[in-house]
Amino acid sequence: MIRLIDVSKSFDGYEALKHVSLTIADGETLAIIGGSGSGKSTLLRLLIGLIKPTSGEIYIGDQEIGHMTEQELKPIRLHMGMVFQYSALFDSMTVGDNVAFGLREHTDLSEARIAEIVREKLHLVGLDGVEDLMPSELSGGMKKRVSLARAIAIEPSIIFYDEPSSGLDPIMTEKIDELIIHTQRALHVTSVVVTHDMASACRIADRIAMIYEGELIAVDTAERFQRLKDPRVQAFFHTLRTTKEVCP
Numbered sequence: 001m002i003r004l005i006d007v008s009k010s011f012d013g014y015e016a017l018k019h020v021s022l023t024i025a026d027g028e029t030l031a032i033i034g035g036s037g038s039g040k041s042t043l044l045r046l047l048i049g050l051i052k053p054t055s056g057e058i059y060i061g062d063q064e065i066g067h068m069t070e071q072e073l074k075p076i077r078l079h080m081g082m083v084f085q086y087s088a089l090f091d092s093m094t095v096g097d098n099v100a101f102g103l104r105e106h107t108d109l110s111e112a113r114i115a116e117i118v119r120e121k122l123h124l125v126g127l128d129g130v131e132d133l134m135p136s137e138l139s140g141g142m143k144k145r146v147s148l149a150r151a152i153a154i155e156p157s158i159i160f161y162d163e164p165s166s167g168l169d170p171i172m173t174e175k176i177d178e179l180i181i182h183t184q185r186a187l188h189v190t191s192v193v194v195t196h197d198m199a200s201a202c203r204i205a206d207r208i209a210m211i212y213e214g215e216l217i218a219v220d221t222a223e224r225f226q227r228l229k230d231p232r233v234q235a236f237f238h239t240l241r242t243t244k245e246v247c248p
């Protein structure tokens, strides 16, 4: 379980997140939505332990990570997979080496076993036989898939996705969404997905959390979310220029 208790984060006096309390259950997929600059990435960075809260507590399981040192965070990060906005692959390494990276860094597995896991994870994301390609030879969608294969290679219990479908066309966006759902089902991971894309959030998430000017203003199932009367939620839907419901 992931739990934030009254978490605030300020940067030089500017409150980017204000008194956020939120619980994410094991195996749940939570989408975090909100406009530009609302605080979504700040929340994600806090959950990964990349930045510290100004006040409040953040629990991953029963461990409070908000005040841990980098050294203390290391074993916890071993259970976290991260899929970044621009894939963040190492350009000078082959696809296979990219996926193997975490395994070589953090385990004593033999090269033969690592090769097997790399093959297996690439297969899971629908990419077979691409180990020897370089990232520059891949399309944007393939890069995202490799990035996901790298994240799941270490068998994490939580996967954080930062705008996984940004820069992709609608068809590839749907494919990535399907992959997020498939990964959750195959590995029973907890998933936290920051996205701008409401349709995507509806497809993948058990619940949607909306951040507005640093405040968590709504957390609900996709179905109930769009019926919320809060004008800030309504306004967000309005800015999507949709007159009908975006969730099926």
Ligand SMILES: Nc1ncnc2c1ncn2[C@@H]1O[C@H](COP(=O)(O)OP(=O)(O)OP(=O)(O)O)[C@@H](O)[C@H]1O
Residues within 6 Å of the ligand: 011, 012, 014, 016, 034, 035, 036, 037, 038, 039, 040, 041, 042, 043
């Ligand atoms: N390291 C930092 N130093 C100063 N201000 C920051 C820092 N990180 C974030 N902020 C500010 O905090 C606010 C929230 O930023 P954040 O990146 O979390 O928004 P976001 O919702 O992820 O936006 P976007 O969708 O545009 O990526 C913004 O006003 C931003 O300028």
